[in-house]
Amino acid sequence: MIEAAAGAGYPMESVFALEGDAIQGAIEVSAEVMRxxxxxxxxxxxxxxxxxPPSGHMTRAxxxxxxxxxxxxxxxxxxxxxxxxxxxxxxxASADVWAPKTLRSAAGGHFATTIEQDIQIGDLRDHGFSxxxxxxxxxxxxxxxxxxxxxxxxxxxxxxxxxxxxxxxVKVTIPIGVESLNAGVTAGILAYAYGRDxxxxxxxxxxASR
Amino acid sequence: MIEAAAGAGYPMESVFALEGDAIQGAIEVSAEVMRxxxxxxxxxxxxxxxxxPPSGHMTRAxxxxxxxxxxxxxxxxxxxxxxxxxxxxxxxASADVWAPKTLRSAAGGHFATTIEQDIQIGDLRDHGFSxxxxxxxxxxxxxxxxxxxxxxxxxxxxxxxxxxxxxxxVKVTIPIGVESLNAGVTAGILAYAYGRDxxxxxxxxxxASR
Numbered sequence: 160m161i162e163a164a165a166g167a168g169y170p171m172e173s174v175f176a177l178e179g180d181a182i183q184g185a186i187e188v189s190a191e192v193m194r195x196x197x198x199x200x201x202x203x204x205x206x207x208x209x210x211x212p213p214s215g216h217m218t219r220a221x222x223x224x225x226x227x228x229x230x231x232x233x234x235x236x237x238x239x240x241x242x243x244x245x246x247x248x249x250x251x252a253s254a255d256v257w258a259p260k261t262l263r264s265a266a267g268g269h270f271a272t273t274i275e276q277d278i279q280i281g282d283l284r285d286h287g288f289s290x291x292x293x294x295x296x297x298x299x300x301x302x303x304x305x306x307x308x309x310x311x312x313x314x315x316x317x318x319x320x321x322x323x324x325x326x327x328x329v330k331v332t333i334p335i336g337v338e339s340l341n342a343g344v345t346a347g348i349l350a351y352a353y354g355r356d357x358x359x360x361x362x363x364x365x366x367a368s369r
Numbered sequence: 370m371i372e373a374a375a376g377a378g379y380p381m382e383s384v385f386a387l388e389g390d391a392i393q394g395a396i397e398v399s400a401e402v403m404r405x406x407x408x409x410x411x412x413x414x415x416x417x418x419x420x421x422p423p424s425g426h427m428t429r430a431x432x433x434x435x436x437x438x439x440x441x442x443x444x445x446x447x448x449x450x451x452x453x454x455x456x457x458x459x460x461x462a463s464a465d466v467w468a469p470k471t472l473r474s475a476a477g478g479h480f481a482t483t484i485e486q487d488i489q490i491g492d493l494r495d496h497g498f499s500x501x502x503x504x505x506x507x508x509x510x511x512x513x514x515x516x517x518x519x520x521x522x523x524x525x526x527x528x529x530x531x532x533x534x535x536x537x538x539v540k541v542t543i544p545i546g547v548e549s550l551n552a553g554v555t556a557g558i559l560a561y562a563y564g565r566d567x568x569x570x571x572x573x574x575x576x577a578s579r
Binding site: 231235238239241242243244264266267268271301302317333334335336337338339340341343344346347348351352354355 | 441445448449451452453474476477478511512527543545546547548549550551553554555556557558561565
């Protein structure tokens with residue numbers, strides 16, 4: 160994750176590594192100090208201190224975490240968006256974008272995409288995004304996403320889903336049986352479905368919507 | 370999760386609930402006792418005791434956890450398999466199928482599909498499964514899965530992937546950029562891609578391969 164951040168040009172204030180790990184520019188600390196610095200129980204280091212970057216400004220098709228309160232699911236959504244060349248929008252009532260658990264689940268994805276926080280769905284509509292709501296039943300097959308330009312694909316929490324009055328342009332439902340899908344998996348499948356035929360034409364979901 | 374197990378006919382030895390929760394047949398306990406019984410820090414109950422079911426016998430198309438050591442990813446894979454009507458195979462070196470974290474990630478999926486443990490890939494081949502390997506690069510587009518019958522889709526760990534000498538019939542690669550996907554998300558996308566056109570014909574991946 161630190162390599163991803165450094166590689167993307169995010170400045171580090173300081174980096175701490177375990178004695179003997181020989182990481183260039185890092186301050187070496189004992190295992191005892193590392194346990195104090197790191198958010199995990201058995202840290203292997205290194206640990207970096209950096210300022211939380213300001214909220215970004217989405218320009219590409221995006222996955223939107225709509226009041227997604229689980230940091231693991233939010234991180235997985237960010238990771239999938241980065242992988243499929245999409246931006247990320249996050250509503251104010253979602254989990255903390257920069258919480259340790261969100262960062263760990265995103266596996267460096269924070270530093271490979273644009274994340275816009277505290278978004279409002281009305282603003283996205285005003286800015287020309289096609290609002291796509293992922294709903295558990297009654298929506299169109301996700302294959303329809305190939306016909307949608309500059310989608311903002313909204314993923315709600317597993318407990319509460321999305322409100323009815325969002326004014327979505329398109330509702331999609333992944334065809335499954337009576338069971339449910341993890342919200343992070345739902346985000347990944349819809350990002351895949353959105354990018355699918357675009358990839359065949361040689362332009363990813365990102366480049367197609369820039 | 371307890372409702373899913375009970376609804377699927379798995380026998381409970383006993384069920385414990387917090388005093389006042391009024392769950393039929395449950396033994397009421399104090400918050401203090403619940404903290405002792407439950408695997409989480411702030412349990413809301415109820416907690417059930419049941420025997421771990423014996424390993425099942427896969428008959429349908431399946432997702433296979435190949436040395437997948439993360440219990441969260443294994444649980445997510447089980448949940449997606451249950452949702453898409455597929456069975457689950459698990460190699461011996463994978464995470465514990467019945468560990469609390471695996472159960473929580475699967476959200477009841479254990480009780481809605483067949484899980485076969487300690488599987489060998491050679492045995493799957495002998496039993497007529499088409500071995501599909503998910504590889505990070507160089508594989509076919511997942512769209513090819515619509516032409517595969519009775520697939521066993523192998524998902525390796527994020528750290529180690531799959532060994533080269535598996536003798537897979539088909540290798541597939543999800544088209545993404547330089548980033549990577551969560552193993553549980555990879556499993557979900559490939560289950561979706563496998564079931565996709567079968568669903569349109571009115572037969573899920575499960576019924577198509579029974």
